[in-house]
Amino acid sequence: MPELPEVETIARGLRPVLVGRTIISMSIPGGHLIRQNQKLFQSKLIGRRILDTHRRGKILFLELDDDTLLAFHLRMTGRLGMAPTGRTVGKHVHLLLDLDNDTTLFFQDQRKFGTCGYYKAEELKAWPFYASLGPEPFALSARDFASMLKGRKGRIKALLLDQRFVAGIGNIYADESLFRARVHPATPANVLSPNKARRLHTAIQAVLHEAIAAGGSSIRDYRTASGLVGSFQNAFHVYGRGSQPCTRCGSLIQTAKVAGRTSSFCPRCQPLS
DNA sequence: AGACCCCTGGAC
DNA sequence: GTCCAGGGGTCT
Numbered sequence: 581m582p583e584l585p586e587v588e589t590i591a592r593g594l595r596p597v598l599v600g601r602t603i604i605s606m607s608i609p610g611g612h613l614i615r616q617n618q619k620l621f622q623s624k625l626i627g628r629r630i631l632d633t634h635r636r637g638k639i640l641f642l643e644l645d646d647d648t649l650l651a652f653h654l655r656m657t658g659r660l661g662m663a664p665t666g667r668t669v670g671k672h673v674h675l676l677l678d679l680d681n682d683t684t685l686f687f688q689d690q691r692k693f694g695t696c697g698y699y700k701a702e703e704l705k706a707w708p709f710y711a712s713l714g715p716e717p718f719a720l721s722a723r724d725f726a727s728m729l730k731g732r733k734g735r736i737k738a739l740l741l742d743q744r745f746v747a748g749i750g751n752i753y754a755d756e757s758l759f760r761a762r763v764h765p766a767t768p769a770n771v772l773s774p775n776k777a778r779r780l781h782t783a784i785q786a787v788l789h790e791a792i793a794a795g796g797s798s799i800r801d802y803r804t805a806s807g808l809v810g811s812f813q814n815a816f817h818v819y820g821r822g823s824q825p826c827t828r829c830g831s832l833i834q835t836a837k838v839a840g841r842t843s844s845f846c847p848r849c850q851p852l853s
Numbered sequence: 854a855g856a857c858c859c860c861t862g863g864a865c
Numbered sequence: 866g867t868c869c870a871g872g873g874g875t876c877t
Contacts, residue, residue, distance in 0.1 A: 655872050691860040
């Protein structure tokens with residue numbers, strides 16, 4: 581599932597092949613997943629040059645040359661990739677942007693949870709989800725993180741998954757960060773000791789950095805912009821490892837629903853204090 | 854805080 | 866055939 585490291589990997593992979601290219605034609609098979617009127621969408625995008633790519637939380641942006649942006653949210657199974665123009669890309673393709681060098685950017689999404697939206701830069705803050713995003717994890721100091729936990733009675737796992745609290749973390753990286761910090765996912769945020777809060781902050785940044793360096797985690801669907809699998813799934817300690825032995829202590833990894841999500845943790849390394 | 858919804862396909 | 870995966874929206 582594309583979370584921060586996967587979206588960052590895609591944004592970096594697309595940058596060298598998209599920057600400077602102009603959109604010369606496009607198609608919207610099926611018409612799903614586009615947040616705006618299709619004709620309007622089409623009339624705005626043809627002729628636009630792509631200036632850069634960037635990521636905010638789990639959103640991937642293409643910056644266009646008239647101070648507008650194309651925003652992709654890949655949700656569960658969304659995928660962005662490049663192909664020679666005209667080549668059949670496969671099933672579940674919802675948007676094709678043909679570029680001026682006989683390549684095509686495609687947006688594929690088996691489960692159709694993903695979205696694509698077109699925004700004027702100054703109108704972006706009118707998108708409620710974007711406007712309410714919390715800080716980027718790498719821009720968050722340990723001190724600020726600790727103070728954000730104060731007064732939050734909810735469970736720490738729910739908070740990590742809340743994009744308004746901190747942007748970009750999903751189920752995989754929440755579980756892996758909590759394991760590394762030795763914090764139980766159901767711990768109320770406001771009872772975390774200063775020491776544990778600091779460990780968790782360190783763990784989040786380390787896990788995300790390592791996952792980006794590994795090109796993300798490929799459980800099933802995720803691929804980089806050039807179609808490669810990531811490798812961070814090989815470094816998982818808890819995610820998807822229910823009833824397998826803990827890599828640290830050998831206890832069996834447990835699973836439980838926390839914040840409506842399957843959560844994997846080591847009952848011995850991550851005691852509920 | 855939890856339930857349901859969106860959607861498809863893999864596991865059983 | 867049933868269950869499950871889960872990001873975000875919405876409703877209770």
